[in-house]
Amino acid sequence: MNIVLDAGAFGNDGSVELRRGEAVKSVLKSAIEKGILYAVAAPLEKNKKVTALLARSPESLDGANISFGLMSVNMARVVSDITKTASPPGDRKIGALLRSCEARALTELVKLNQASLENLITIGFDCFGTYPVRRFLYQMDLPVREACLICEHPEPLNTDVAISFAGLENDGLVILRGKSENGNAFLAALDGTEASAEQLKKHESAVAALKKERIAKRDEVFARYKTEIRGFDKLSEILASCINCRNCRDVCPICYCRECLFDSPAFEWKADNYISWSDKHGAVALPEGRLLFHLTRLNHMAASCVGCGACEEACPNAIPVFSLFRLSGDRVQAAFDYEAGRSLDEALPVTEFKENELESMGN
Numbered sequence: 001m002n003i004v005l006d007a008g009a010f011g012n013d014g015s016v017e018l019r020r021g022e023a024v025k026s027v028l029k030s031a032i033e034k035g036i037l038y039a040v041a042a043p044l045e046k047n048k049k050v051t052a053l054l055a056r057s058p059e060s061l062d063g064a065n066i067s068f069g070l071m072s073v074n075m076a077r078v079v080s081d082i083t084k085t086a087s088p089p090g091d092r093k094i095g096a097l098l099r100s101c102e103a104r105a106l107t108e109l110v111k112l113n114q115a116s117l118e119n120l121i122t123i124g125f126d127c128f129g130t131y132p133v134r135r136f137l138y139q140m141d142l143p144v145r146e147a148c149l150i151c152e153h154p155e156p157l158n159t160d161v162a163i164s165f166a167g168l169e170n171d172g173l174v175i176l177r178g179k180s181e182n183g184n185a186f187l188a189a190l191d192g193t194e195a196s197a198e199q200l201k202k203h204e205s206a207v208a209a210l211k212k213e214r215i216a217k218r219d220e221v222f223a224r225y226k227t228e229i230r231g232f233d234k235l236s237e238i239l240a241s242c243i244n245c246r247n248c249r250d251v252c253p254i255c256y257c258r259e260c261l262f263d264s265p266a267f268e269w270k271a272d273n274y275i276s277w278s279d280k281h282g283a284v285a286l287p288e289g290r291l292l293f294h295l296t297r298l299n300h301m302a303a304s305c306v307g308c309g310a311c312e313e314a315c316p317n318a319i320p321v322f323s324l325f326r327l328s329g330d331r332v333q334a335a336f337d338y339e340a341g342r343s344l345d346e347a348l349p350v351t352e353f354k355e356n357e358l359e360s361m362g363n
Helices: 016-033 075-083 100-111 181-188 197-228 232-238 247-251 271-281 290-304 310-314 321-335
Strands: 002-006 039-046 049-055 094-098 120-125 161-164 173-178
Touching: 002 016, 016 039, 016 094, 016 173, 039 075, 049 075, 075 094, 075 100, 094 100, 100 120, 120 181, 161 181, 173 181, 173 197, 197 321, 232 321, 247 310, 290 321, 310 321
Parallel strands: 039 094, 094 120, 120 161
Antiparallel strands: 002 173, 039 049, 161 173
């Protein structure tokens, strides 16, 4: 089922995006008030800054704004923290507000046993893109992040409820669509008017046009990436300013190991190691192990990379790690006919053996 909301009912002041956010927020508040949801995990915006929030009271959602174009953390990580060790007790259902990349990352984490969907209502929404977090406070008219410009999924996958507004901006409408049994039950408990076939078609057409535009941009960007990062020398040059801070690992929604190999004693080098390396090669780049770190992480999570770009956002030296991971992830997933976050029913390539799956790649 579906419900249509009139964002215009929330006043004429402010932008369409702001009124749209108010309309959705009213639904989430109502769901908590009626006991349909026990709490909601959502991004909270205040003074142009966004943080994640687990809202138990309706009033605590006052700052929530789904239309705010910043993603300070991939919400899949937040949901993992909430559900990894135990589901919400009893019949207490938690709502999780997710962008497409976040919903797809959550799907991968569920497969990796790092999150649970039990007693969780996932609520996805159309995403037109986000802006660079660190530059947002100081610059106007920022371009949307490249990670968003080449994202083929402007609408959410694998969520219980989809909040749809692409193509409906001029009408001031928002459609809440049930995408699962739990999603339909959630919407049935709310008061609302059924969306018309014409409204749904308008949204579908807008999403199809946006997908076509992004796929064309993706192919253009991939062609550039292949030239810029091909070969050991170019890869070494790209990673030359890496300081081994591991921020990219820490913000990645897919990296989840409790103990990372690169934080273990195996990578605690002694002075003699550095001297012997410099004797052998004439010079040694420091800090040591940068290239090995990125290649190991790439090998670890390329099959589950959803292209959210959080890694590049977190890099203090603006290294284009997104370029490396998105292109490599796309090629790895294509080799296995797999797409990260596409379906809960698709087994991860690393967990399933198919005798002839790589025949096309040759010997």
